[in-house]
Amino acid sequence: MSETVLPNHLIHFSETSLLKLPTSLYKSCKAYLSYDDIKKIQKAYSFAFYAHSGQKRKDGSDYITHPVAVTEILLDLKMDPDSVCSALMHDVLEDCNVQKNNLAKIFGDDVAHIVDGVSKLGKIETKNISDNDANNLQKMALAMANDVRVIFVKLCDRLHNMRTIEHVPRNKQILKAKETLELYGPLALRVGMQDIRAELEDLSFRCIHPMRAKMLENAVKTSSGGRKRIVTKIRKELKTRLKSNNIQDVAVKGREKNLYSIYSKIKTKHKPFSEILDVYGFRILVDSVDDCYRALGIIHNYFSPIENKFKDYIAIPKTNGYQALHTSLLALEAFPIEVQIQTRSMWATANMGIAAHWGYKTDDQSKGTELRANKWLSGLVDLQKKSSNPSEFADSLKKDLDSEEVYLFSPKGHIYALKAGATPIDFAYEVHTGLGNSIIGCKVNRREAPLNVELESGQTVEIITSSSSVDADPAWLNFVVTSKARSGIRARLRNQKTSSARKAGKFMLESELQRSGKSLEDYRGSTLKRVLDSIGVTSLNKLLIELGSGKRTGNIVAERFYSGLKIRKDSDNKKIKPVFISDNHIEGVSVVFAKCCHPIYQDPAIAHSDTERGIVIHHNKCKQVAPFISKDPRYIPAKWTTNTKNHVYTAKINIVTVDEIGVLAEIVSVFTKAAINIEQVHTKNIDSTFSAFEMEVDVESREELQYIMQKIRSKKITSSCTRLINEK
Ligand code: MN
16 A cells, blocks of 8 residues: 555644543543553554544534543444554544545554554445345444454444434434444344443434333333332342342342343333233342352242243353343242343443453453453454353354455445355346346446455445346356355356347348248237147247257248248249348347358358257358259358458368379468468379379468469469369
């Protein structure tokens, strides 16, 4: 990448003019980061400060307050220094004329990559995402991010934007809130950040349905009066039972559900509000996995479990890494309760995501702020290696991050998942076989792109099609990666053969019909149907293909057509119009040159519609065709248009020379000098004085052939030189 100079407004940014971190940031940093880390963060702060100088937020405050607030959320999660730096600078690529390589140079590749990833995620358009696409949208985001820290920073960014959403126009509020519910909430769940997810959802819910949120909130409040007493009573009961059974250090908490989850339960499970709220939730936190199972046994002893409600997410964690034992019981004979039992570290993981894996352990070990931050999962690979018991969570998230799939938008906003390496042709076939079959070009992110370009997650792919049929290129098979595209192209290539057979068949039938001055045009509707019935085919198309591929004989078919119009076939004196041979084609059908008479360009020629071989061009004196000219309509005079493509034709000649040593060499040298290729030579000794050579030579035209024959004849050794055209 070329080196880019920092934009003007960043000239203040240099080592010597580092700004002091805002106090709150500095305090949070000092809690767990080293001096060097904080220095780097200070540098990032200064950079962001100058980059955003003069910019304001919608509420009128300086823009820098936004990245600072985002960074504070990240610091609470005890994120690594590179994430923190990235959070401070997460908007500089978008709004400040800064290039990715500026950041890479000053802050390193990781920071540049995270900031760039956050900017790209911000550009995903989620306007018309259907439920079907939502899961793919999350996967697309993960594939685009390919470093989980990009997701962390983006989630914190979105969280702060949602907290301050009241300052943006109403229609934009709703758009953002919907996007948050569709993409960022589930994404937070996917990376295991329960708390952030709950807050994002509640903020979005309040934004989209302010009235409903208010009502629900009030209902929760009023119902909690009597509730409180019951909850306290059950909590005490649980705690006493566990302690008296020797479970040390146990904490029992009443659980509050977040508003949005209550709302979606009412909506999706069609349960009344009271029923959802009347289930009391408790969380029991213990120190070890062993204690989890023992605690479960103890409470099952005291309260009656509700059947089929037990779930062991410790043995089999949820795909987002969540671990706990879930059970439902009837407490104090009357109240249904839901209990979740987990270790404190499981709880931290569920609430803070992967950050907890590192952050939580630090508290246990030493209080030093040594460079543990650097060991923080620099990728999930590390996490997996370190972990003695690699969780399904890390596994599935890692898979999503370095995805073997690419996720692409159609122009209408649908998302398609394709194998990595997919090209626009793969995309077209994935969308619809018909689209693949008519592709002639494509646009990627609104720009024209070649058909073999490798697509990347997040791109919008528009397929340009042709209304007339286009031929598939066999070369496409070299770069497509999906089986849909491959089989689509193969089928098309097979069809292309059929379509040229069809053209040949049409030509044959037309030339037959010409005999009576008729053409296929004259056969329509019921007449055509009657003829086809009498031949025994279902469609004209089929008939033409069968004719062209030699499965039927032209004149027999024509006979049926004549009787269809009740025409007698003896109109011999009808004038037959000649056809034109243009670049080895007649009316778009490629022709074959007869091996009996070897016609060449400029020869008087006859086109024979041969049921076996298609259209065959003969010399008009060839004994295979001469007797039929102007008697049989399948033999039509053919004229050559200019030989624009300089094809070579094979002509056959006979040379008689005196029988001497070296005559053949002498003749060959005449051809070599004229740069004419000899295909074959047959030598015959006519008698002791003469030899004959039958040769096949490549020439461009009759003119060229006559010239070379003249040369041969002028040789002393030559007795005669004649052309062989299979005459009688
Ligand atoms: Mn932002």
